[in-house]
Amino acid sequence: MANSTTTFQSDKAFQTLTISKDLIGNGHFDLNTDLANQQSDKIIVQGEDSGNFTLGIQDSGNEPQAANGKVTLVETQTGQAQFSLKDRDYVDAGAYRYRLSQDGTNWILSNRAGETNTQPDPVSEPEPQVEQPVAETPVEETVSPVVVTPVIPAIVETIPDDIPTEQPAMKALSEKSNALVSLRQAQGLLISQNLQGVHQRLGELKTDKNSNVWVKNVNGRHKAKSQAVSADSRSSGFEMDYHNLQIGADRAVSENVRLGGFVGSSRADVDFNGEYGKGKLRSQAVGLYATFANADGWYVDNVVKYERLTSQASEKRKYHAVSLSNEIGKRMIFGQNWTLTPQAQLAYHTIAGKDDEKRLNLFTARTGFRLAKGFEFANGWVVQPYAEVNGIAERSNNAKVRVNQYLFDVPESKGRLQAALGLNAGNGSHRIGIEVVQTHGNQVRQLLAAIVNYRYQW
Secondary structure (H helix, E strand, C coil): CEEEEEECCCCCCCCEEEECCCEEEEEEEEEEEEHHHCEECEEEECCCEEEEEEEEEEECCCCCCCCCCEEEEEECCCCCCEEEECCCCCEEECCEEEEEEEECCEEEEECHHHCCCCCCCCCCCCCCEECCCCCCCCCCCCCCCCCCCCCCCCEECCCCCCCCCCCCCCECECHHHHHHHHHHHHHHHHHHHHHHHHHHHHHHCCCCCCEEEEEEEEEEEEEECCCEEECCEECCCEEEEEEEEEEEEEEECCCCEEEEEEEEEEEEEEECCCCCCEEEEEEEEEEEEEEEECCCCEEEEEEEEEEEEEEECCCEEEEEEEEEEEEEEECEECHHHEEEEEEEEEEEEEECCECCECCEEEEEEEEEEEEEECEECCCCCEEEEEEEEEEEEEEECCCEEEECCEEEECCCCCCEEEEEEEEEEEECCEEEEEEEEEEEECCEEEEEEEEEEEEEEC
């Protein structure tokens, strides 16, 4: 062959190409496979073989039922020719990922990482060694009888050598399986982040004006680590760049109570790392909030938010999501315009499921404080730099996704520590603010988020 291509038709039964003479040179073969039933097109070389060849694989996508299922794609006599997959070195079949490898003089497609480990032979414990009692020789002389104390056999304990524990081999997830579990985790991060932006704006809302119109823009990046999603497989982890815009308005209905509403739009680009490609999230939100604040500095924020999520990797999916949240805090004023605001938040998020996805329920708790210092200038500007620290804990309902007969856990973001630096400034009816945020956790980090907001009040 010389840079030629041979294609097996996909609309017919599996076929075998028998080359009775030599296979020499280079070229490409397009084959069809069904790993679920361990069937495929096949190339048999009866003569000599040498050169470099590529294979294009079109698999049925069905789930292999047998453990370590494999198919033989090429049979040769000498194994001198080299074969590789074109474009990428794997094939996704159902829930897992399969790769091409050489088996003697043949080339097979298999989930190499999924092969069963050979367990070590059990180590037999040696028999305990027992010292025999020493027999007493009778004494002929007539003397007072001597009481002989029997010798208790000494048992020598032996400690068996440690038996190495074999860890199950980790199977590589298919692109579909990895996208399902990773995008599900990313959805939870996105709707939680969107709610946090609302609360941050409400926490600033301590004014004697009757009405407010506000806009807030958030841009940031999350990075999630690879996590176990089953006993023998892990997700790839991901990086998520997200952008959120919220617009809202509220009005005082009494001296201490404000009612308002908002709309929002979000988008996130998710990179699954390595060979797993990318995904997208889109969100449109609408929400209502009520804020209570009294003269002693206490405030309570209650938010209800509905979001319509669109998730896309290999396919597009749409979800309904609802968030409920309550935050309580107290703004304490000290001398020289110093303020300290301890705060705590409890939130519940739920995202609808699909036939192969269980409903995802998230419970989030956040507690921390904000320390601020105000400066007043003669030209009417009031500037307030601040620092904020929060601890965040998150738990889910052990949500799962299913790919064929396999169930995979949706990774949890778990606990993390958040730190922020910001600046609020105002003059007359106008208020502006900027903030930068970083979040660190064992499973998820927010590398950096930048928040810009504007408020007009009258």
